[in-house]
Amino acid sequence: MPGNQDPLLSAKLADNLQEIRDRLGNSPDLIIRKFELVTSLIEVAAIYINGLNDKDIVDEFITHIMAFDTLGGDGPQLNSVNGIYQFMKGKALSTGEEKVIRDWKELFAALLSGNTIVLVDGLAEAIGGNTSGGEVRAVTEASTQVAIRGSKESFTESIGTNLSLVRRRIKNANLWIETMKIGVVTQTDVAIMYMNGIAKESVIQKLKQKLQGIHIDAILESGYIEQLIEENKYSPFPTLYNTERPDSVAGNLMEGRIAIFVDGTPFVLIAPTTFFMFFHAVEDYYQRYDISTLIRLLRFMCLIISLFGPGLFVAALNFHQEMIPTPLLINLASQREGVPFPTFIEALLLEVTFEIIREAGIRMPSPIGQTVSIIGGLVLGQAAVQAGIVSPAMVIVVSLTGISSFATPAFNMALSVRILRFIIMFIAAFMGLYGMCVFSFILIAHLCSLSSLGIPYMSPMGPFIPQNQQDAVFRLPFQFMKNRPRLISQKKHNKRIR
């Protein structure tokens, strides 16, 4: 017997119950229901944790498992401990998820994940049945990834609900789920889901290896997993996608990607990702291709504005005045007449103010959220211009940049763009357009060097894959979208659409 295993249960009920109480520190939510069997006077106890279980199911489980214990009924009369045990085992089995527990470790794992445990005096084995339930949040509308058209469902904190939400969308035996527990202390349930036959075997293996390599006390959100399995830890760009929309997960599974579900969070991770994925919204597929393509192009334009907007303005005013048409230049110069700061400082001031308003707006209790926007937008913007601290043109540039950054569907990508914007502003102030241009070489080379579970991040642009162009920058009509992403999915690339 391996030494690290917990000791076995004792045969005495009283000892066992005492041990359970001791180990849980006499916790008040531990419920122990003790009975004496009417027929044989043997002591039996049912144990569960209050709140983790559905009360009705617990009751049903207990009555079901003790069905023999009726005086004078037509049920079997059982007097021996062994007979009772055999009966219970059979009955419990018929209720679905049951298990026979022999050691303490197993018992606590079962108890704390919502099982009801039945102990019988004189028996060194316990029977557990899954009665988990209790309060969970209902499936509601997605709050972070809103779509005008499309499913209104979003994931909840319960992993079981989440898995079923995707199952309901893909009714296929090839939708495979594997579960594991991660987190030495928290023992969090983590499940990976993929389409067998579409997802690449090597990618699945790689992901599993990475997940099994995680050694951490607690997993409280999928963000923990994301940061622990990322390949490029020092890159500002996210290499895992997260979503709270089941339809988005289903769509990505069908392209051969893998979804990672973590219990306790509505955000499901998707890997492997590509850069372009972060600019796709589920709605792109629900709307007609023409508007979807144009909107995607608009999003890339917004990306460029939010990355380079203030930098470009600073560079043009400091280094390349000849680029600005003369009337506009005169106009800008007259606006800046009373402004005491250099353009870069002016831009930095406004950008930082904008970031403050944004952060405060998120953290603020919602009833007073209005105040922030009034103070921030009206008072600061208007008054700062009138006081001559910033020029009106700069306010326009910074607010356009801010709004553009919200047009990115993936919030985590918008965050990395937010960081880079400041670096680019800084470079623009020192080296003008040339500096920005060289920095963009470094940026794109960096993006090309990233990979997500071994898949190049910039595919299908670098490496260029002609067959996959239908769904990267553009979204072609469905009759042209016959190929799955070549690097991500298995050999058979053809979708069966016709």
Place this chain on the structure above:
Amino acid sequence: MRKEVIGTNQLFAMIILFELGTAIVVPIGLESGHAVWLSILLALPGGVLLYLVYHDLSRQYPGLIISGYTRKILGRTIGWPLSLLYIPVFMFNGSRNLREAGDLLIAASYDRTPVFIINAIMVIAVMYILNKGLEVFARTAEIYLAVIFVLGFICSFVVIAAGLVDFKNLFPLHAADWRQAFRSAYPNIWIFPFGELVCITTVLPHLKESRLSGKTGVGAIVLSGILLCVTHAIEMSVLGEDVYHRATFPMYTTITLVNLANFIQRLDALVILTLIIGVFFKMTLYCYAAIAVTADLFKVQDTRKLAVPVGVVVLFSSFISAENYPRHMEEGGVFLRYILPVLCAVIPILLFIVHRIRKRFGLLR
């Protein structure tokens, strides 16, 4: 270490960016007068043939770069010192490109920034990308190829739309013009930019489907030759022979003339952008070639370690080699006439012939 692999698309992008590099912005084939576009077309077949020589040598010695098969063909005693010649030439050529970009930038809008700073920033980017390896470089090239095409399209469109093109500047072509065009095509344009492709021999062994390297390379060279021809024809037709030859950067001068509806004007930034992109990729490929040859000759395992030393040498030689721009151009003329033809054409063709003879007479070990 895992061998780095690039695809045919990536090779295609690298060759086009390399060919367009600086050649699209600076004046080329100075002797051919207004028939410069004709010279480019005349030099194109020579460039293709030269590439086929490189391609054939790579196919005969799979997995070996130029210094590798030079030693195989000519023996270690001759081959090693001969290959050594390539390292300074690659680096010097890279530094010349850097110098040209730096000077254009200073002329355009950085008149108060030292050339050292301007060049150093570019070199930092080159070192970064070389440190990431050839695969990353190739992927980046693919993305920038699209950027270059968009820029080129916008530039030519506005120039044509502004009604600046005057075909009188391109014609007539007399017999004397043909002769002149031919004289400037060989060896000048043949070597710059087509012969410079000798450094692609260091990339060819990394190609995934090596049998496609011929087709891909020839396609890329023909396309880039046509693009060069069209661009220079537009520049010549807008500026006329006189201004074209006096301008340091004819493309820059051309674009400054554009004024569409008093709204689209001052597109100089686009030209500068094109030049920076071209120079960047050309220089990176030169530095990569220098690194590859060095690593091969001196048996350096991790090529990435050489990125910084090579970058530093290129940076310093970029502004130490010539005191001013006219001097730089003069040096370029000498370099183009006496040194580059030897390394780009004479040595590879010699290798090709020696290889054939030895193969014919069964002298290959």
